[in-house]
Amino acid sequence: METINTRRSIRRYANRDVEPQLLNRLLTEAERTQTMGNLQLYSVIVTRSKEMKARLAPAHFNQPMVCQAPVVLTFCADFRRTTRWAEERQAAPGYDNLLSFINAASDTLLYCQTFCNLAEEAGLGLCYLGTTVYMPSQLIDILQLPRLVFPVATITLGWPDETPALSDRLPLEAIVHEETYQDYTPERIDALYREKESLPENQEFVRINQKQTLAQVFTDCRYTRKDNEALSATLLQALQKQGFMEK
Numbered sequence: 001m002e003t004i005n006t007r008r009s010i011r012r013y014a015n016r017d018v019e020p021q022l023l024n025r026l027l028t029e030a031e032r033t034q035t036m037g038n039l040q041l042y043s044v045i046v047t048r049s050k051e052m053k054a055r056l057a058p059a060h061f062n063q064p065m066v067c068q069a070p071v072v073l074t075f076c077a078d079f080r081r082t083t084r085w086a087e088e089r090q091a092a093p094g095y096d097n098l099l100s101f102i103n104a105a106s107d108t109l110l111y112c113q114t115f116c117n118l119a120e121e122a123g124l125g126l127c128y129l130g131t132t133v134y135m136p137s138q139l140i141d142i143l144q145l146p147r148l149v150f151p152v153a154t155i156t157l158g159w160p161d162e163t164p165a166l167s168d169r170l171p172l173e174a175i176v177h178e179e180t181y182q183d184y185t186p187e188r189i190d191a192l193y194r195e196k197e198s199l200p201e202n203q204e205f206v207r208i209n210q211k212q213t214l215a216q217v218f219t220d221c222r223y224t225r226k227d228n229e230a231l232s233a234t235l236l237q238a239l240q241k242q243g244f245m246e247k
Contacts, residue, residue, distance in 0.1 A: 004117070008166055010125025011065045013158030018070045018124065023157075026118045033114035041104035042111045043078040045143050046071065052142075059138040060131040060154065069156035074132070074139065075112040077104035079244075080148040095148065096246035101239060105152045112153045125160035128153065134231050136238035147243040168196055 027044065035041065047053055048071055056074075057066045066072060079095040086093040094100075119126055132139065132154045139151040174192040184192075196202060197214050209217045219225075239245050 006166065007120055008164050009127045010158070010160045010162060010164070011063075011127050011156075012160075012162040013065070013069050013125065013156075014161040016070070016159045018157060018159070022122065023071065026115060026122060029118055030111055030115035033110050035107050035110070036103050039082050040107065040111075041078055041082065042108040043076045043081065043149065045074040045076065047074065048072075055142050056139070056154075059135040059142065060129050061134075063129065063131070065127055065156045066129070069127075069158045071157040073115075073155050073157060074143060074151050075108050075153040075155075076143075076145060077101060077108045077150045077152050078148070079104050080146055083148055096243045098239075098244060100148075101150065101244040105150070108152050112155070116155065119157060123159070124157055126155045126157045128155050133235060136235060137241065140238060140242065145242070150239065150242050150244065165201075168199055168202070170196065 023046070031040065047056060050067070053067045053069075053072055056072060057063070060066050079093075079100050083093040083095055085091075116126055116128070132151050136151055139145070139154075140149075143151070145151065170192060193214075202214050205217055206212070206214050209221050211217050211220060236245070
C-alpha cells in the first residue's frame with residue numbers, strides 16, 4: 001500500500017480491471033473534500049472503452065498509459081450543473097466569468113487530489129497528466145462537454161505493474177515562508193537546488209539534452225516560451241468557447 005512518502009507516478013498497469021464498485025466508493029469518499037460554498041463545482045468523466053481511450057490519446061500527446069490503463073478519469077471544472085439548478089429554481093446565475101472558472105478549477109483540483117490519495121491508499125497506481133490544459137478544445141469535443149464545463153485534470157488509473165524510482169523534491173525551506181514572502185537570493189538558489197542539480201539522473205538529463213544547466217533543459221526544451229504562449233492562447237480560446245469569458 002502506498003503512503004505519501006513513497007508515492008510515485010505509475011505509467012505501466014497490470015492486466016486487471018478496476019472494479020466499478022471500488023471506483024465508485026473512492027469517488028464517493030473523495031466528495032468529503034473541501035469545496036467552495038458546498039457547491040461541488042466539478043464533474044468526472046470515466047473512460048473505460050478502448051475506443052474512447054484511443055480518441056483521447058492524441059490530446060495527451062499519445063502517452064502510452066492513456067490506452068494501456070484500465071481507466072482514464074477526466075476531472076472537469078463544472079459550473080453548468082449549479083447554473084442549471086439555479087435556472088430551474090427561479091434564481092439568476094452569474095457564473096460565466098473568469099472568477100467562476102478559477103473557483104470551479106480549484107474545487108476540481110482539490111477533489112482530484114483527494115481521490116488520488118484515496119486511490120493510492122487502496123493500492124491503485126495513477127499518473128497525473130498535465131497535458132489536459134494543453135489541449136482543452138480536443139477534450140471538450142471528444143467528451144462532449146457543454147457550456148461552463150472545462151477539463152482541468154486527467155489521471156490514468158490501474159493496478160501497478162512497475163515500481164519506479166521516487167522523484168526528487170526540493171527541501172522544505174524552498175517552499176515555506178514565515179510571516180511574509182522571502183525572495184530568493186543567488187545564495188539561496190544555490191543552496192536550495194544544489195542537491196537536485198547534483199543527482200546523477202538530472203546530470204544525465206542535462207547531458208542528453210546538450211545543455212549547460214538543468215534549468216536550461218526546462219526553459220529551452222520542456223516548457224519553452226514559444227509553447228507556453230501558444231498554449232495560453234489556446235487555453236483562452238477554449239475558456240471563451242465554454243462560456244467562462246463572457247464578462
